[in-house]
Amino acid sequence: MPELPEVETVRRTLKAHILNETITSVELFYPKMIHMNEDQFKEKLKGQTVHDIKRMGKYLIFVLDEDALIIHLRMEGKFFIKENEEKDKHEHVIMTFKSGRTLRYHDVRKFGTFDLLPLDQYMDKAPLNKLAREPKDLDLHTFYDKIKHKNLEIKPCLLDQTIISGLGNIYVDETLFHARIHPLRKGKDIQIEEAKRILDAAEKVLDEAVLLGGTTIRSYTSSLGVHGRFQLKLQVHMKKDEPCPICQTKIIKMKVKGRGTYVCPNCQD
DNA sequence: AACGAAACCTGCGCGC
């Protein structure tokens, strides 16, 4: 669920709360989510201070003294800041700071990932080295060159973070609706003018969603208690059988490469 | 190389 706007919202909220905090200890309850030795992970983090929190696509980057902690929330990852409270069943990483406060990583599905890499290397290694730019920074021709030979449908192209970053299932549906492009169109059949419409629509959709604090579709609490409001602006996603806001045709739900996909069969072609 | 499918997980809502 967290796509670029939700991750950006988490970034801003987290930064306001834990900037300049120094890590005194780390507890790890699901070691599979880090991609290194558990003891090394804890030892390296200990003593480092959070100097900045950045974001690239859907990744959060904690800038520490020596290392970058690169976090992907995947489907359901979220953070909470607590004092001494008891550990929740779904908290998999707990960082304790000098102030006594703790940062809890909570993830029911356990899909999230943490990677710790030296500051001078993290851009050149997985998971960030192949990440594409996000819509506002992506050059039209760079984007067009990556899709123009693809036999793959445009929707999965847009979900591919090495082609364009930041979009997930919700915002791809919204982007294609605004661009008036059907999700089943092949990448190679997209004209450059249409590619421009897609980039413009993606930028606009993401910008507005960031302004509204992202989308909260699930009923349970979001990261740090922040609730987004963009769900109120969704045009097609989750709108099966409702009238298209432009032409009143019923929105249909279909599967595209296994993903639930909402489309106005009249506006998008 | 390029694509498809399965895997990673858990909770929820459904039909029976």
Added chain:
DNA sequence: TGCGCGCAGGTTTCGT
């Protein structure tokens, strides 16, 4: 009430 099943979805891994 309880059970099994499909579904949800971002990304990696494995297979073709």
